[in-house]
Amino acid sequence: MPEITYSITFYLMAAIAVAAALGVIILRDVFRAALSLILLFMTVAGIYLLLHADFLAIVQILIYVGAISVLIIVAIMLTRDARQGQPLGKIKWVAGIVALALIGVIAWGVINTAFYLSSTPPLEETVKPLGNLLFGNPGYMLTSEIAAVLLLSAILGAIAVIREK
Amino acid sequence: MLTVGLTHFLILSAILFAIGLFGVITQRNVIKVIMCLEIMLNAVNIALIAFSQSVAPVSLTGQIFAIFVMVVAAAEVAVGIAIIFSIYRNHESIDMEKFNILKW
Amino acid sequence: MIMEHIQFIAPEISLLCFALLIVLLDLFITQKRVLPVLSVIGAIVAATFIIVIWNTPPVGLFDKMISIDPFGLFFKLLILAATVLVILASHNYVLKFNKFQGEYYALLMLSAVGLMLLVSAINLITIYVALELSSISLYALVSFLKDKKSSEAGLKYLILGGVASAILLYGMAFIFGLTGNTCLTCIAEYVRGMPFKDLQEVPALMIGLVLIIAGFGFKIASVPFQMWVPDVYEGAPTTITAYLSVASKAAGFGVIARVLMTVFGLPVWLHNDWAMIIAVLAAITMTVGNLVAIVQTNIKRLFGYSSIAQAGYMMVGLAAMGLTMGTKENVTGGLIFFLLSYTLTNLGAFIAIIAISNKINSDEIEDYNGMIKRSPLLALGLTICLISLAGLPPTAGLIAKIYIFSGAVNMGLAWLVVIAVINSVISAYYYFKIAKAMWLGTPVTEEKVDASWPEWLALAACVVGVLALGVVPGLFMNLTTAAVRIFGI
Numbered sequence: 001m002p003e004i005t006y007s008i009t010f011y012l013m014a015a016i017a018v019a020a021a022l023g024v025i026i027l028r029d030v031f032r033a034a035l036s037l038i039l040l041f042m043t044v045a046g047i048y049l050l051l052h053a054d055f056l057a058i059v060q061i062l063i064y065v066g067a068i069s070v071l072i073i074v075a076i077m078l079t080r081d082a083r084q085g086q087p088l089g090k091i092k093w094v095a096g097i098v099a100l101a102l103i104g105v106i107a108w109g110v111i112n113t114a115f116y117l118s119s120t121p122p123l124e125e126t127v128k129p130l131g132n133l134l135f136g137n138p139g140y141m142l143t144s145e146i147a148a149v150l151l152l153s154a155i156l157g158a159i160a161v162i163r164e165k
Numbered sequence: 166m167l168t169v170g171l172t173h174f175l176i177l178s179a180i181l182f183a184i185g186l187f188g189v190i191t192q193r194n195v196i197k198v199i200m201c202l203e204i205m206l207n208a209v210n211i212a213l214i215a216f217s218q219s220v221a222p223v224s225l226t227g228q229i230f231a232i233f234v235m236v237v238a239a240a241e242v243a244v245g246i247a248i249i250f251s252i253y254r255n256h257e258s259i260d261m262e263k264f265n266i267l268k269w
Numbered sequence: 270m271i272m273e274h275i276q277f278i279a280p281e282i283s284l285l286c287f288a289l290l291i292v293l294l295d296l297f298i299t300q301k302r303v304l305p306v307l308s309v310i311g312a313i314v315a316a317t318f319i320i321v322i323w324n325t326p327p328v329g330l331f332d333k334m335i336s337i338d339p340f341g342l343f344f345k346l347l348i349l350a351a352t353v354l355v356i357l358a359s360h361n362y363v364l365k366f367n368k369f370q371g372e373y374y375a376l377l378m379l380s381a382v383g384l385m386l387l388v389s390a391i392n393l394i395t396i397y398v399a400l401e402l403s404s405i406s407l408y409a410l411v412s413f414l415k416d417k418k419s420s421e422a423g424l425k426y427l428i429l430g431g432v433a434s435a436i437l438l439y440g441m442a443f444i445f446g447l448t449g450n451t452c453l454t455c456i457a458e459y460v461r462g463m464p465f466k467d468l469q470e471v472p473a474l475m476i477g478l479v480l481i482i483a484g485f486g487f488k489i490a491s492v493p494f495q496m497w498v499p500d501v502y503e504g505a506p507t508t509i510t511a512y513l514s515v516a517s518k519a520a521g522f523g524v525i526a527r528v529l530m531t532v533f534g535l536p537v538w539l540h541n542d543w544a545m546i547i548a549v550l551a552a553i554t555m556t557v558g559n560l561v562a563i564v565q566t567n568i569k570r571l572f573g574y575s576s577i578a579q580a581g582y583m584m585v586g587l588a589a590m591g592l593t594m595g596t597k598e599n600v601t602g603g604l605i606f607f608l609l610s611y612t613l614t615n616l617g618a619f620i621a622i623i624a625i626s627n628k629i630n631s632d633e634i635e636d637y638n639g640m641i642k643r644s645p646l647l648a649l650g651l652t653i654c655l656i657s658l659a660g661l662p663p664t665a666g667l668i669a670k671i672y673i674f675s676g677a678v679n680m681g682l683a684w685l686v687v688i689a690v691i692n693s694v695i696s697a698y699y700y701f702k703i704a705k706a707m708w709l710g711t712p713v714t715e716e717k718v719d720a721s722w723p724e725w726l727a728l729a730a731c732v733v734g735v736l737a738l739g740v741v742p743g744l745f746m747n748l749t750t751a752a753v754r755i756f757g758i
Contacts, residue, residue, distance in 0.1 A: 003168060011168045014177045021184040021204050023242045030194055044207050049213050051174065053228055056210075063235050068203065075196055075246045079253050095190035099183035106179035109472035109704040110172050113212035115220060115446060118172065122222040133229055137170035138332035140229055141276075143395050146386060147236045149285060152261050153379040156292065157409025160372040161423070163256075175446075182439060189432055198428055205435040209442055216446035226451050227442075230394050234438060237401045244405055245427050248412045251420040 010050055017043040030076050038069045050120040055130055174215035181208035195252070198244050206238045274330045277322055277337045280315040280345060281382050285298040287311025288378035295371025305363070305723075306375045312353045312381075319345055325757055333452040334395045341389035342604065343752040344523040348388070352381045358620045359508045361627050361720075366413060366506075373413060374614055377512065380406035384516055388523035393441045393451040397434070397522060398489070406601070407517065411505040422504025429449060429497040430487060431578045437484020443477035444532075453531050461515040461535050463626055468542050478533060478543060482550075485528070487520030491584060492554045495577045499561075499696050502573035507626060510569055511619035514576045515612045522583055522608055534594040544591035547584050548685050553572035555581025562699050568622060569632050571699065575658065577616065580697055585682065585689055586673040592680040594748050594756070597676045601676035602749030609739050609745060611664035614657040617731030621651035624720035624728070634703055638710025644718035650728045654738075655704050657735045659697040665738030672746070 002008075020043060023036030041064040048057040123129060133139045181204055188201030210231045217227020274283070288311070291304050294659040319342055326340035335341075356374065364368045370459060383403030409432065412423025418513040448459040460474070468475045487494040502510045529547075533539050556579030565571035586604030624647055625630050625640065657664035665679055670693065674686045720728070738745055 005168045006634045010173065014173075017177065018180055018184070021181050024197070024200050025188045025192065026183065030196055031202070033197055033200060037203065040207065041206065042482045044211060046210060047174070047177075048200060048214055051175070051214050051241065052222075053214045053218070053231075056214060056231055058229055059232065059235060060210075063239055064207075068239055071242055072196060072200060072244055075249060079196070079249070088647060092187075092191045092545065095187045099187040102186065103176075103179050103183045106182075106476060107176050109443075110175045110179070113471060113473035114446065115216075115447065115473070117219050118222055118449070120222050122218050123225070124223065129166065130224055130228060130232070133225060134232070140334070140394065141334075142334045143233065143392070143398050144333040146383075146402060147233060149379065149382065150398060150405060151240055153383075153402060153406045153409075154243050156372055156379070157376055157406060158243045159209060160249050160369050160376070161244070161409050161415070161420075162247040162414050163369075167578065182435075185435075186432070188429065195428075202428065202431045203433065205432070206438070209435060212439065212442040213445070216442060220446055220449045224449075226394075226449075227445060229450065230442075230445065231399075233394055233398050237398065237405075237434075239758045240401070240405055241408075241427070241431055242410050245424075245431075248420055248423045248427060249409065251412055251415055252417075252424055254416075255417045255420060 006050065010047075013043050013046050013050065016045065021146065031073070034069065034072050034076060037072070038065055041065050052124075053126065055127045171215055171219045175212055178208045178212040178215070180204075181211065195249055199242060199249075202245075203238060203242070206234055210234055276318075277325075277328070277330055278335070280320075280349075281502050282387050283318060283726045284311050284315040284349075284378055284382050285387070287314070288375045288382070291371055291378070292375045295375075298382075301363075301370045304371055304374050305615065308356050308378055309353055312349050312356070313750070315385075316346060319349070329391060329454070333454065334392050335386065335389045336391045338755045339388065340527065340752045340755050341523070343748065344388035344519060345385045347380055347519050347609060347612055348384045348516050351512065351519070351616060351685050352377065353728065354616050354727045355508055355512045355619065356509065356514075357450065357723040358616075358623050360723040362506065362508050362623060368653070369413065373410070375486045376406045376410050377649065378459065380410070380512075381516065383518035387520050388527070390524070391453045391527070393445065393453070393456075396528070397438060397441065400437075400524070400734065401434060403517065403520070404434065404735060407509070407513065410509045410526065411501055411513075412488040413509070415745065419506065419733040422501045425497055426501045426505075433487030433494055434479050435486050437487075438758070440477045440480025440484055441484075443473050443480065447477065453528065457532050457534070457745050460532060460539065462543070463536075466538060466541065479546070479596060480594045482546060484549070486524040487523060489518055489525065489583070490554075490577050490580050491550050492557055492577075495554065497555065498577055499565075499570045499573040502576075503567060503569045503632070507569065507623045508621065510572075511616055514572065514619065515615050518576065518580065519608050519612055522587070522604065523659075526587060528606065529587070534591070534756065537594075540591045540594050540681075544588045544653065547591065548588040548682060551581045551584035551588060552685055552688045553581075554578070554584060555689060559692050559695045559699075562696070565699070566634055567632050568626075568634050568637070568703065571634070572615070572622075575696065575699070579611055579615070579658070581692070582670065582673060582699060583611070583676050583688055585685055588685070589673070589677040589679065589680045590756070593676075594680070601672075601679075603673035603676040605749040605752050606746060607673050608670040609749065610657070610669035610735070613734040613738065614654050614664070614666060617728060617735060618651055618654035618658065620724060620731060621647050621654070621727045624724045625651075625718055628718045629698040634706055635710075637703065637706045639712030640710075641716070642712050643714075643716065644720075646725075647718060647720060647728070650732050652707065653732050653735060655700040657739070658693075659700040660693050661697070663736065663739045665735045665742075668739055668742040672742075 020040035185205035386399035562574035657666035
């Protein structure tokens with residue numbers, strides 16, 4: 001991809017992502033906020049593509065758009081007063097200052113740090129090496145096992161909490 | 166300015182993270198709070214993958230990290246929504262400011 | 270290669286197997302009393318495995334994912350002990366969960382597995398996943414009563430925990446971005462080789478460090494992430510409150526000490542910086558905890574604030590530990606000893622509270638009036654634990670405070686110790702408020718309060734431990750010094 005196209009695509013994606021994130025907060029109707037969230041998830045997948053993380057982009061769509069968004073929408077449908085939006089809470093000024101300060105500090109830190117940039121070009125195809133890393137030894141085998149236990153405990157916990165007494 | 170590099174992605178991630186944090190603090194609807202949490206985690210993932218591409222492109226550590234973040238995010242949302250239903254059964258409402266049995 | 274190393278994670282694996290066995294058996298058997306027996310057996314089997322591997326030299330396993338060393342093993346035993354005591358104390362309490370008793374024990378054990386992996390993890394990714402394993406089980410456990418208070422507490426815990434772990438992750442992302450690695454020793458190597466003299470020359474490291482301290486601060490309930498504590502402690506099932514206040518906090522300190530000491534321990538300017546952050550947070554944390562605790566009328570809420578204050582004292586030890594890096598002094602075991610003493614003391618107090626409030630169905634301090642007449646032994650046990658929490662002889666609390674404060678004075682943190690001592694005096698006031706109510710108050714009824722035998726057993730174990738640590742501390746001090754020796758240089 002020529003550099004100018006890359007830049008334009010990035011700025012476009014970034015603008016949509018920020019707008020969608022703001023939409024989640026601003027839109028009064030929770031259902032519309034959820035749709036805005038889905039837009040954000042898809043844009044983030046696009047950003048992953050720009051970063052040469054093709055597998056992650058697919059996973060982002062599958063997990064976030066396919067699973068998490070559906071869960072959230074089901075939750076909205078099943079809770080009655082959720083559809084009517086509510087105004088922001090009382091402490092929005094404090095929160096706004098905190099958020100702006102956070103952006104400022106991180107931007108300052110990022111600009112002033114000389115990260116050690118690798119000159120190796122990114123891998124063209126990431127699925128196979130990722131698979132080897134996740135389930136191989138040496139690799140993240142143990143962590144994957146812990147993540148499996150985590151999913152089990154989430155299932156157990158969610159079922160135990162959600163069922164009637 | 167025009168050449169997009171690591172810094173640009175990191176600043177985008179910072180902006181999204183801050184929006185998510187702002188939302189978590191100010192929103193009154195619990196489902197929206199959970200959505201804002203997801204925005205924060207997505208922001209972290211952008212930072213991780215951007216770092217992965219420019220700092221450790223071959224070892225892919227950042228991408229692996231991001232995969233685990235997604236796994237955890239999905240589990241957290243599942244438990245979160247179960248708890249929201251449990252609350253809804255008791256309160257018939259999911260407005261944060263109506264939960265005042267315990268002082269926030 | 271894998272099979273050779275599997276013995277080192279046998280404690281976690283066996284505990285996990287027993288948890289799964291409980292879930293399966295729960296489907297078939299009607300006699301639910303078998304389940305706690307199984308979970309206690311599981312914990313004992315795990316503890317046996319730990320003792321078997323106790324003397325192996327420190328080794329990193331599974332491509333530097335977890336480390337087997339005295340520090341981690343000590344914390345694992347502490348977590349297992351806390352789990353067993355909480356299970357024993359749940360004997361009557363679980364009846365409130367009706368048909369969900371199996372899930373209760375299984376989730377408790379899964380969260381213990383998470384905490385055990387957390388204290389031995391030496392890779393940022395493993396730390397994060399293990400942390401979330403314990404947290405997610407605890408989110409569900411906090412809302413297990415399913416009434417208004419409990420589910421609200423669960424939601425608050427989930428949201429604040431989610432924010433804290435996002436902040437922690439962001440910090441980890443920055444550390445990873447700066448160093449290109451997630452394994453703690455590799456990061457440490459990079460950090461030690463940095464050609465800088467000041468944190469301001471590497472802003473990304475500073476941001477990462479601050480975010481990581483903030484993120485872990487949630488787990489150990491330090492300011493500014495202490496606000497979940499009182500609500501969650503009040504709303505959660507009392508047994509889970511007890512578990513949160515000891516096991517989760519101990520593991521939090523274990524992991525924060527390991528990360529700060531191994532990754533940011535050297536060069537000297539770096540540990541001076543974070544030790545100062547921790548010291549200032551410690552001063553604020555204990556003062557906030559103690560001042561707000563004074564006005565509390567609900568005993569669970571009071572213990573919530575008290576545990577915030579105790580976290581403040583522990584952070585004094587953490588700061589002192591950081592400052593000893595790179596000096597000729599040995600790393601002090603004060604923090605570890607304090608955690609041991611605090612675990613036994615606070616659990617003892619909570620076991621008595623669980624037994625009492627299960628009978629009188631109230632958590633208000635005024636309902637504890639004249640408890641000495643209704644149940645002399647429970648009141649006595651609770652009083653001994655309160656004495657220890659206030660830091661008076663002949664209990665563990667005094668020795669632990671002397672140990673931690675003298676270490677801090679040695680490292681030049683005298684100003685902090687002065688604040689801590691003033692705080693201890695303030696805290697004595699509200700601890701004795703409870704004791705006074707029990708000994709001098711007039712009981713509302715003469716009805717006796719009794720506990721079941723597992724509760725007595727657990728309470729006795731805690732009280733004996735508290736007194737033993739207070740009377741013969743030497744034995745345990747060697748253990749704690751051995752645990753922190755891995756951080757020496």
